[in-house]
Amino acid sequence: MKIISVIKLFAMATLTGYIASLNGAEKIATEPFNNVTIFAETSYDITPVLEKLTALETVSYKIVGDMVYVYATGVPNHKSPYFIDTQWEKEKYVDNTSRGFHLNPNRIETQDYEFRIPLHPKESRVKRATNMGPMGIAINGVPFFNQYAAGGAALTREIRSFDQYNGHPTARGNYHYHIEPTYLTDEYGSEAFLGLLLDGFPVYGPMEKGTAVDGDRLDEYHGHFGVTADFPNGIYHYHITPDAPYINGDGFFGNPGTVSN
Numbered sequence: 738m739k740i741i742s743v744i745k746l747f748a749m750a751t752l753t754g755y756i757a758s759l760n761g762a763e764k765i766a767t768e769p770f771n772n773v774t775i776f777a778e779t780s781y782d783i784t785p786v787l788e789k790l791t792a793l794e795t796v797s798y799k800i801v802g803d804m805v806y807v808y809a810t811g812v813p814n815h816k817s818p819y820f821i822d823t824q825w826e827k828e829k830y831v832d833n834t835s836r837g838f839h840l841n842p843n844r845i846e847t848q849d850y851e852f853r854i855p856l857h858p859k860e861s862r863v864k865r866a867t868n869m870g871p872m873g874i875a876i877n878g879v880p881f882f883n884q885y886a887a888g889g890a891a892l893t894r895e896i897r898s899f900d901q902y903n904g905h906p907t908a909r910g911n912y913h914y915h916i917e918p919t920y921l922t923d924e925y926g927s928e929a930f931l932g933l934l935l936d937g938f939p940v941y942g943p944m945e946k947g948t949a950v951d952g953d954r955l956d957e958y959h960g961h962f963g964v965t966a967d968f969p970n971g972i973y974h975y976h977i978t979p980d981a982p983y984i985n986g987d988g989f990f991g992n993p994g995t996v997s998n
């Protein structure tokens with residue numbers, strides 16, 4: 738590990754000569770280079786999407802050092818049957834108890850989220866599993882949750898309780914999306930920027946350049962590097978796809994920030 742961190746200081750062009758001259762480095766020099774993980778250490782600047790992330794009055798942000806603090810109520814800007822018996826019932830309740838839908842006993846409540854997200858995300862050497870609870874924030878201030886129900890179970894049963902826009906609340910009233918937030922993809926398009934995960938990398942919809950994103954072309958974290966409308970020079974980004982794991986795969990590509998509520 739020490740040697741790798743020394744190596745990363747040097748450009749690939751000078752790597753061979755450097756290793757050859759490094760005292761006692763024969764063992765490394767005889768190993769093929771593809772056995773040595775060299776991190777690009779590229780960091781990105783997510784400033785271009787901060788205005789989109791905080792377009793609604795229920796979401797705001799400030800920059801603190803190298804972090805973005807995002808504040809949100811977590812109350813969706815769309816209708817939901819989970820508003821019944823709440824202060825928003827008249828305005829936002831809609832009865833969509835379609836066949837197979839199972840209204841859970843929870844109701845949406847105002848939250849007081851503070852997401853602390855890297856302003857300059859970069860790949861993390863150690864990929865951390867996503868946490869239960871908020872692992873990111875959508876552009877309407879609603880958190881993204883991962884692909885698991887409580888106890889690490891599959892979402893199979895929970896999916897029945899997703900409303901017409903694929904969200905539902907926890908017992909503490911935290912409304913959230915585990916899968917595609919269809920209100921947002923209807924509103925902004927299937928290729929749109931939809932939010933950030935806690936590691937600062939952006940989340941995009943299920944389409945790219947006019948075609949559905951093939952999950953096989955995403956890495957194990959459910960993302961890839963490429964140009965997007967917001968980042969013409971390219972950035973690592975996640976895609977939401979129709980099948981599991983939906984938003985994130987085996988963990989955060991970058992180093993995750995934190996969230997409090």
Ligand SMILES: [Zn+2]
Nearest residue numbers: 882895905915
């Ligand atoms: Zn859930």
Ligand SMILES: [Zn+2]
Nearest residue numbers: 945963974976
């Ligand atoms: Zn992409």
